[in-house]
Amino acid sequence: GAGVSQTPSNKVTEKGKYVELRCDPISGHTALYWYRQSLGQGPEFLIYFQGTGAADDSGLPNDRFFAVRPEGSVSTLKIQRTERGDSAVYLCASSGRQGTPLHFGNGTRLTVT
Amino acid sequence: GQQLNQSPQSMFIQEGEDVSMNCTSSSIFNTWLWYKQDPGEGPVLLIALYKAGELTSNGRLTAQFGITRKDSFLNISASIPSDVGIYFCAGQLGGTSYGKLTFGQGTILTVHP
Numbered sequence: 712g713a714g715v716s717q718t719p720s721n722k723v724t725e726k727g728k729y730v731e732l733r734c735d736p737i738s739g740h741t742a743l744y745w746y747r748q749s750l751g752q753g754p755e756f757l758i759y760f761q762g763t764g765a766a767d768d769s770g771l772p773n774d775r776f777f778a779v780r781p782e783g784s785v786s787t788l789k790i791q792r793t794e795r796g797d798s799a800v801y802l803c804a805s806s807g808r809q810g811t812p813l814h815f816g817n818g819t820r821l822t823v824t
Numbered sequence: 825g826q827q828l829n830q831s832p833q834s835m836f837i838q839e840g841e842d843v844s845m846n847c848t849s850s851s852i853f854n855t856w857l858w859y860k861q862d863p864g865e866g867p868v869l870l871i872a873l874y875k876a877g878e879l880t881s882n883g884r885l886t887a888q889f890g891i892t893r894k895d896s897f898l899n900i901s902a903s904i905p906s907d908v909g910i911y912f913c914a915g916q917l918g919g920t921s922y923g924k925l926t927f928g929q930g931t932i933l934t935v936h937p
């Protein structure tokens with residue numbers, strides 16, 4: 712079936728604005744993850760959902776970042792009062808039962824001007 | 825936090841040559857993973873290693889999980905132009921940290937025909 716879908720693929724916003732990034736996981740996958748990848752670096756963990764609840768949000772850098780997954784499928788990463796340092800590729804991944812590999816989407820490239 | 829040191833940072837090789845890259849950690853992991861990322865796409869899983877000392881192959885790729893659980897290497901034999909990309913190692917603790925991967929900085933591979 713279809714892979715992990717992320718929209719938009721690119722987002723340019725001005726400093727101080729609010730943005731939402733969307734992730735559609737693979738159908739049936741109960742676990743969903745958000746990672747952030749800065750230029751020239753590997754992805755860094757942000758938050759992990761098991762079903763509707765955030766099982767681990769220890770990677771969120773500060774309280775400007777928030778993510779939801781209200782129905783246990785689609786997830787939205789929300790960033791308030793964006794800063795230029797938030798510019799990065801935001802990757803979403805999903806997986807089935809525990810122990811199965813993560814499948815990543817192609818990411819949303821966020822640029823804060 | 826945990827850090828993964830991946831080397832080399834970049835490699836320029838001729839088609840047909842073998843390639844080796846490795847990853848070391850200051851902490852132990854229970855799973856080691858190797859991913860490949862092409863421009864504009866998310867990481868794609870190449871090999872997963874679940875036991876210390878495990879040696880696993882996937883076509884021309886071979887990877888090993890170090891005995892100390894603090895390192896792993898990836899070999900690519902008889903490289904071809906489509907091997908070009910960025911290779912990332914990732915460590916996973918598992919348990920309640922399942923899905924929370926720690927990535928290395930990546931190895932950029934260039935293959936000259």
